[in-house]
Amino acid sequence: MSADPPFVDRDALAARAYAAYDDGDLIEARAWFHRLLAAAPDVPDYHYMQGLVCKYLRDWPMSLKHNLRSLALRTDADEASRWNAAIAATAIGDWGEARRQWADCGIAVPDGDDEIDANFGVAGFRLNAWDRGETLFGRRIDPVRARLINVPLPDSGYRYGDIVLHDGAATGQRRFHQSMVPVLNVLERLETSEFQTFAVFLSSPQREDRDALVEARMPGIAFIEDWTESIAHYCLRCSYGAPHRRSEGAHDVEKRTDWWPERNLGIAAQSRHSVTRLIERWRANGTGRRLDAVESRDTAPGAPPPNSGQWWLSPEDRTDTGSDGND
Secondary structure (H helix, E strand, O other), rough: OOOOOOOOOOHHEEEEEHHHHOEEEEHHHHHHHHHHHHOOOOOOOHHHHHHHHHHHHHHHHHHHHHHHHHHOOOOOOHHHHHHHHHHHHOOOOOOOHHHHHHHOOOOOOOOOOOOOOOOOOOEEOOOHHHOOOEEEEEEEOOOOOOEEEOOOHHOOOOOOOEEEEEEHHHHHHHEEEEEEEEEEEEEEEEEEOOEEEEEEEEEEOOHHHHHHHOOOOOOOOOEEEEHHHHOOOOEEHHHOOOOOOOOOOOOOOOOOOEEEEEEEEEEEEOHHHHHHHHHHHHHHHHOOOOEEEEEEEOOOOOOOOOOOOOOOOHHHHHHOOOOOEEO
16 A cells, blocks of 8 residues: 655745745745645735746746736636746747737737737836835836836946836825826846946036037937936935825925036946047037036846845835835
8 A cells, every 4th residue: 555645734835925925035935835835835815926937037938937827727817927938938939928918918918939029108117126225216117017218326237228028906105297198117128228327526617508418419329317406315215106194394306496507417328438428528618618527337227135124115015114214
């Protein structure tokens, strides 16, 4: 006679797996869900959770595998599994699978076999969300990819014009011109822009002097942004658009009504030579215009730590003990 298989307490395994996920310990969660699936391979929710964990670990082949298995085991539609399968398929460039999942979600995308390139509007994008990352704007070219249209700070590792992969669920909202748009967490950079980021520190006597530089056009220069005006520092809750109480008179962003000559600009350019030519021409065409420094830093986007808390959620949705801080 063969021995009975050893007893496996599936409830205990599930409790450990979900607890690890809720704590933001993704490596631990993946290990427990792996054990749970070995004991219960036909439970779709466990495949969905393993696919979700693998998404935040950016293990795209395994995320796709488990989300597809989650869908195959269900008798009803599961939009969350479809979205995550489409995200993973997009990450690895499986455009046929991505199109199938978007079609099943009721999202129209252009026909074809190559990558999707359409207009899904503008949204806000949080870079390095696990590390109080900055938020800027991008133009969505498919449901989960976007091209950045601001000049990111050099420390972010991102560039103007990068193609980024982003999550499907909004974690806040921001004003873009006259409209409120969702803020979405960037998961990783898919294509690196040819335009490097140069931090330019200068003195502009009048607003008109600054405008002349920002509006200048020159070969090798893609975009010029006055960070002195465009960068605002928010508390973590305000950065996500989450309501909260503030002490009377407190404000998250300091607004200057007078002109401040010392300016910090971000310039997206192909080379330092292009930036130097631009600034030299600007200085020659005005009085009192001064360049203090041009700096560049060649960094790459970071990877999310595997146990950094539930960085993928907005503050009010978190069950971990992540603390507030500045953007």
